[in-house]
Amino acid sequence: MKYTKYITMLVASVLVLVSCDIQIEKAYLNPASGFEAPVLLSQAPVVINEDNNKTESVTFNWSGASFGPAVQIEYALYATANSQTALLGTSFTNSLSVTKSDLNGVVANDLGVGVNATASISAYLVAKVYGTNVESVTSNSVAFDVTTFAAALRALYMPGNYQAWKIEQAPEFWETDGGTNVYKILVDLEDGSDQYSYFKVTVARNWSDLNWGYNFLTPSWYCPEQSDSNLSVDLTEGNIYILTVNRGKMTIDKKLVNKVGIIGAFDESGWSTDLDMVYDEVNNLWVSPAITFSGDKNFLIRLNDSWDDKYGTNNEASSSVTGGVNLVKGGGDINVPSAGTYIMKLHGNRTPFVLVMEKQ
16 A cells, blocks of 8 residues: 555656646637738730630639638639629639639629620639638739630530439520520429429530539539439429529529410400410420411510510521520510411520421
8 A cells, every 4th residue: 555655646746747848839820910911913814715715724823821820721713893703713722723714704794794805804812711710811903804705605404303304305505695604594393293393404415424413511503423412493482493504603593483474466355464385394495375366466475474574576586596586575576477376486495585486
């Protein structure tokens, strides 16, 4: 017992001495007033055209920010023009490369410059300590010219439960304008279920190429290839939507539509009641019933039975759909070529909508 007591006391003394010698290093961030913002370097003018948009990139460089000790810093690069701001991308290094194709889409669409135009764009950085709520710092702003171009229109595809997931027949929908990276479709997602209608966006009519759903871990709709996290709409809210896909931002927006209809003097009520147009998911068309025109040959396409959502014509023939006419929101009355019975077919998968009048 005596020896045990001495040993216990000795061990305790050693622990006290050791504990006095242990020093834990702690990292302290400078006060916010001591943070150093990154410095974005100047950028030469950028010309984007058909020859370089798929093969070249624009690289932005900067000197690093400082928050005191060595920490992981995330840089977000933004572009502004026309009172609009868009994210170009993020980086954990002191540079970021943006493809000319993506830059063309951001500048033409998100910043409102349009295609085949030259505009002065400003860029700046926001730096923050990754994964924390520490106050961020903002760099200087640099201005440079960007010349956009109208690229060939590209398409995406939308398989889903509403068309029995037949990927080889997935409805196709097109860019709003070439190079914008923004795609729109007017679609009916009714699938006969009680609540949710599930779908995906793909770059081809197969599952081996890229496809996207919703990733609940991030505030976007991007998912890795072959992910099972499908996009969905709540059918209790409605089944007809205008969907807008921004492939550059990796976002998808929806606008509920209660009805797609056609109105004119062809029925006894005379411009007072819309006839329903029905979605054909196999041919990706909105189809009217057979309508007979005798005296007045004028009509309009309307959404939601609303005059604010009427679609008419500026008498411009479609260059993409044979025999079609481009529709314009708020445009003038559409006229059938001659009296008779017609079935109207609306292509809601492109911008502008296109209408084909098929005489029976």
